Amino acid sequence: MAGKPKLHYFNARGRMEPIRWLLAAAGVEFEEQFLESAEDLEKLKNDGYLMFQQVPMVEIDGMKLVQSRAILNYIASKYDLYGKDLKERALIDMYTEGMADLYEMILLLPLCRPEEKDTKIALIQEKTKNRYFPAFEKVLKSHEQDYLVGNKLSRADIQLVELLYFVEELDPSLISSFPLLQALKTRISNLPTLKKFLQPGSPRKPPTNAKSVEEARKIFKF
Amino acid sequence: MLPRLISNSWAQGVFLAHPPNVLLLQAKATAPGLDMTFGTPAAFQAEDHGDCSLRQLKPHSLSQAMAPPDASKAPTELQCRMLCASWYFSCSLEAHIVVFGERVKENSEPGIMAAKPKLYYFHGRGRMESIRWLLAAAGVEFEEEFLETREQYEKLQKDGCLLFGQVPLVEVDGMMLTQTRAILSYLAAKFNFYGKDLKERVRIDMYVDGTLDLMAMIMLAPFQRPEEKQETLASVIQKAKARYFPVFEKILKDHGEDFLVGNKFSWADIQMLEAILMVEELNASVLSDFPLLKAFKTRISNIPTIKKFLQPGSQRKPPPDAHYVDLVSNILQF
Numbered sequence: 174m175a176g177k178p179k180l181h182y183f184n185a186r187g188r189m190e191p192i193r194w195l196l197a198a199a200g201v202e203f204e205e206q207f208l209e210s211a212e213d214l215e216k217l218k219n220d221g222y223l224m225f226q227q228v229p230m231v232e233i234d235g236m237k238l239v240q241s242r243a244i245l246n247y248i249a250s251k252y253d254l255y256g257k258d259l260k261e262r263a264l265i266d267m268y269t270e271g272m273a274d275l276y277e278m279i280l281l282l283p284l285c286r287p288e289e290k291d292t293k294i295a296l297i298q299e300k301t302k303n304r305y306f307p308a309f310e311k312v313l314k315s316h317e318q319d320y321l322v323g324n325k326l327s328r329a330d331i332q333l334v335e336l337l338y339f340v341e342e343l344d345p346s347l348i349s350s351f352p353l354l355q356a357l358k359t360r361i362s363n364l365p366t367l368k369k370f371l372q373p374g375s376p377r378k379p380p381t382n383a384k385s386v387e388e389a390r391k392i393f394k395f
Numbered sequence: 396m397l398p399r400l401i402s403n404s405w406a407q408g409v410f411l412a413h414p415p416n417v418l419l420l421q422a423k424a425t426a427p428g429l430d431m432t433f434g435t436p437a438a439f440q441a442e443d444h445g446d447c448s449l450r451q452l453k454p455h456s457l458s459q460a461m462a463p464p465d466a467s468k469a470p471t472e473l474q475c476r477m478l479c480a481s482w483y484f485s486c487s488l489e490a491h492i493v494v495f496g497e498r499v500k501e502n503s504e505p506g507i508m509a510a511k512p513k514l515y516y517f518h519g520r521g522r523m524e525s526i527r528w529l530l531a532a533a534g535v536e537f538e539e540e541f542l543e544t545r546e547q548y549e550k551l552q553k554d555g556c557l558l559f560g561q562v563p564l565v566e567v568d569g570m571m572l573t574q575t576r577a578i579l580s581y582l583a584a585k586f587n588f589y590g591k592d593l594k595e596r597v598r599i600d601m602y603v604d605g606t607l608d609l610m611a612m613i614m615l616a617p618f619q620r621p622e623e624k625q626e627t628l629a630s631v632i633q634k635a636k637a638r639y640f641p642v643f644e645k646i647l648k649d650h651g652e653d654f655l656v657g658n659k660f661s662w663a664d665i666q667m668l669e670a671i672l673m674v675e676e677l678n679a680s681v682l683s684d685f686p687l688l689k690a691f692k693t694r695i696s697n698i699p700t701i702k703k704f705l706q707p708g709s710q711r712k713p714p715p716d717a718h719y720v721d722l723v724s725n726i727l728q729f
Contacts, residue, residue, distance in 0.1 A: 225605050225638055236597070242576065243600035250593050259584050263570060266577030271559045308558050 178203040178233040181217060183392055185385045186378045187280070188241045189229045191332055193377065195245060197370035198331045199252035205376065208392050245269075249328040256323055264322050265329045268309070272329075272336050275305045279339055283386045298347060301340055306351050309333060313353040319360060326364070334361040342380055512537040515551065515564040517726070519719040520712045521614060522575045523563045525607070525669060527711065529579060531704035532665045533586035539710065548726050579603075583662040595657045602643070602655055602663040606670040609639050613673050617715045618724070628677055635674045640685050643667060647687040653694060660698065668695045676714055 178196060182189040184207040196203050208214050208228065218226050224239045231238045234251075238244045249255040249265075256262045278297050285293050312321055321329040337358045340347055348354055362371060370377055389395075512530060516523040518541040530537045542548050542562065552560050556571050564571060565578045568585075572578045583589040583599075590596040609631065616627045646655055655663040671692050674681050682689050695701060704711055 224601060224642055225608075234594075236594070238597060238601065240601045240604035243597055243604050246580075246600050247593065247597040250596070259581060260568070260570065262584070263572055263577055263581040266580055267558060267572060267574045270574035270577050274559070304560055 176232075177201075178231055180205045181208065181222070181230040181232070182228050183208040183388060184378070185389065186381055187229075187389070190378060191276070191335060192229060192231060192241060192244055192248065194331055194335045194367075194370070195248050195252075195254070195328055197376065198326075198364070198367050199248065199254060200366045201248075201252065203376070209388075211392050211394060214392055242273075245328065245332075254326065254328045254331070256327055257325070261323045261327075265327050268312070268321060268329045269332050271305060271308065272332050275300060276336055276339065279343060282343075283381050283383075294343070298344055301344075301347050302350075306347065306354060310351045310353050313357060319357075321357075326361075330357065330361050331367070334358050334367070511535075512565055512567040514539045515542065515556075515566070516562050517542050517719065517723055518712065519715050519723070521563075521715075521723070524712060525575065525610070525666065526563060526565060526578055526582065528665050528669050528704070529582045529586070529588070529662065531710065532660075532698070532700050533582070533588070534700045535586070537710070542726055543722070545726050545728070576607075579662070588660070588662040588665070590657055590661060591659075595661075598656050599661055599663045602646075603666045605639055605642070606666045609635060610666075610670050610673055613677070617720050631674065632678050632681060635670075635681055636684070639670075640682070640688060643691075644685045644687050647691060653691075660695075664691075664695050665701075668692060668701070 178201065180189055180192065180203055182205070184205075193203075208217070214228070217223050217228070217230070222237050223230055224237070227239060229239065229241050229244065231244050233247070238247060246255070256265050275297070278293070278300070282290070282293055282297070309321070316324075318324045320326055321333065333354075334357065337348060337354060348358075361367060369375060512535065514523060514526065514537055516539070527537075542551075548562075551557055551562070551564065557564055558571075558573050561573060563575055563578065564573050566572075567578075567581070572581060580589070590599050612627055612631050612634070616624045616631070619627060643655065650658075652658045654660050655667060667688075668691075671682065671688065682692065696705060703709060
């Protein structure tokens with residue numbers, strides 16, 4: 174039996190969540206092995222499973238893949254979510270790299286010092302409203318198609334919608350002046366595989382809380 | 396109101412005329428002192444068509460890179476108008492048809508040149524350096540436009556050339572590409588530096604992501620406060636020796652081949668050399684425990700295109716100095 178991909182991370186969103194979204198959207202079932210202690214991480218390192226001593230790590234097709242971008246690129250190619258040619262891939266990459274920049278800001282928010290938090294949130298709001306959301310709204314407007322690239326579902330749509338949910342959790346008002354983004358969010362959320370993923374009981378992880386941060390500090394020692 | 400131009404029929408004619416091995420068609424409007432990516436006259440600012448924004452958002456419709464051209468399919472009116480509008484305010488018109496590695500003269504226009512990629516960045520390494528390495532390794536000549544003032548930068552932003560308002564920007568194959576990794580991946584694939592299949596590609600991705608992480612630390616250091624900078628640089632050396640170099644030494648040891656992936660020169664090798672040289676600038680003896688990486692460094696440095704890039708007078712940029720840090724801080728306003 175072909176093994177399911179196996180995700181190694183701790184039980185939280187972190188840098189693994191986009192990978193979960195992409196596999197889920199592609200309709201691929203996967204297993205998860207959660208790191209629960211610093212010892213669990215040490216064991217993975219000592220067994221030589223982590224190329225650069227870091228997670229995420231995904232066991233797939235006989236390989237132990239690390240580096241979230243490399244993993245996402247592989248999954249997207251394998252499941253035909255990466256455009257039809259080099260130029261479409263370049264556009265998809267450009268869009269998803271921009272998304273990753275905004276995602277990273279929100280991802281790191283729980284880790285910043287309390288006195289910095291308000292400034293960081295304001296910066297995220299500003300960049301969302303003035304830089305990122307307008308760029309993607311403009312792309313959708315330019316071709317008036319249902320998907321960002323090539324009139325076909327790609328990782329760009331899935332990753333953008335994940336980002337839209339992520340931003341919504343921070344500030345639901347930010348999307349209000351972007352009708353095409355709202356429509357994309359609805360449309361992609363209704364794809365059968367993602368609809369299922371968005372329901373309770375799926376592998377989707379809840380928003381990061383203080384307890385998660387503590388757990389991360391313990392496991393990764395920072 | 397978009398001007399109608401004779402170029403409708405021109406564009407159609409050229410499109411139908413291109414032979415199967417044509418890699419791209421790029422129309423570039425030139426006029427003395429007016430670059431369509433940079434100096435859009437104010438009268439046309441309001442138009443979406445004709446500035447950088449649509450050209451970067453939609454792959455140049457007339458270029459069928461990597462896909463077999465369909466000569467029976469004429470470009471749509473919108474595609475022609477997109478092209479045409481951006482030429483409107485130019486005095487002369489050059490059309491380029493580029494066959495990989497060759498120049499082909501286009502009948503209707505004199506003085507045709509193959510379009511070189513054009514890089515927009517500061518006169519320094521930063522996030523553009525890895526891109527310069529890749530182009531140089533491929534033996535591809537490129538042009539550079541250096542940002543020297545805040546005004547230049549704001550102009551690029553206003554002209555809609557920067558999808559997220561940021562550089563690096565590379566104009567290549569009719570696209571205005573931003574985001575360093577997107578540019579690098581595109582060029583790597585274009586120059587056959589990305590492995591022969593998906594499994595090789597993922598290995599290259601893992602390796603380059605590792606080296607990019609290391610180089611990113613080095614790149615940020617000059618912009619940090621002195622105490623932080625010392626800490627960062629110490630961390631770079633430590634990570635190079637403990638986390639990154641051992642991995643690549645082992646990879647070379649395990650397969651005994653000359654190159655990191657697939658026994659063939661790839662993007663991974665180029666990045667590796669770039670990273671090694673950058674770390675050596677911080678600590679000259681950093682490779683002392685890594686004999687295979689030492690040999691690798693010599694070997695890759697001797698590849699003709701790389702050797703040329705490593706010589707004085709090439710487009711390789713020097714390490715950042717105080718002047719560079721000031722310039723970038725002023726232009727990006729941080």
